[in-house]
């Protein structure tokens with residue numbers, strides 16, 4: 001986020017002019033009334049000889065230099081603020097919308113800064129809405145292609161969100177996990193449909209193709225600026241706690257937290273729903289399997305939280 005500081009120009013201009021005037025008066029009065037003692041003793045400070053003498057010339061010269069310095073500083077101040085606004089407009093023109101000009105006051109430059117902020121915000125919202133529409137279309141396309149993905153992603157997102165809330169994660173992290181859970185299998189759009197819907201066990205070659213879906217999904221999402229962290233979560237949602245997952249060998253807490261949460265939610269949802277190659281199992285049996293695989297496949301802390309959450313809903317496994 002780019003932050004520029006702007007101050008009310010009229011106020012600054014007024015105070016600078018006041019300072020210049022006071023500075024000039026001070027310098028003149030200072031040189032007139034603090035002239036060498038012998039002159040002060042011998043002559044009145046406002047006598048014609050002093051007013052027309054070298055002291056008055058010096059006083060005006062010093063006051064002039066002081067005023068010129070103040071004007072230079074004021075001009076530099078305006079120039080710097082204007083260049084900040086110009087840079088913000090250039091950023092807008094180049095498509096970088098993370099602009100936040102800080103506004104202090106109600107002068108013309110502050111108004112311009114406020115309008116730039118509003119424009120950046122509106123363009124950013126429009127771009128996000130457009131990207132979300134594209135993502136929604138991708139999800140619809142995937143659901144049409146893979147019948148078993150239907151409602152799977154939204155249920156995984158629901159479970160993952162509950163786990164994240166139980167972990168007291170901040171809102172921005174919950175947002176990322178929710179998005180990643182909805183999109184975690186989006187990469188399956190790049191896998192041939194007959195393989196996705198094959199009722200028989202997959203061959204090794206077919207499994208290798210399926211294992212590419214986190215990479216494909218991460219690539220699709222990586223191009224969306226405000227979902228860059230979501231891309232990383234998607235990439236590792238099939239990582240295992242012991243490091244034997246795919247596509248990389250990340251293990252333990254090196255695996256993004258969102259990926260570890262989605263791994264549990266995804267497995268639970270998959271086990272408790274019917275797939276082409278097997279029937280669903282009960283909640284209690286799914287919990288037993290998750291518990292058996294804690295510390296090998298899943299993060300044991302997340303399994304403990306999940307069991308606690310769902311024990312309240314369905315009761316503890318027998």
Ligand SMILES: [Fe+2]
Nearest residue numbers: 184185237238
């Ligand atoms: Fe997956």
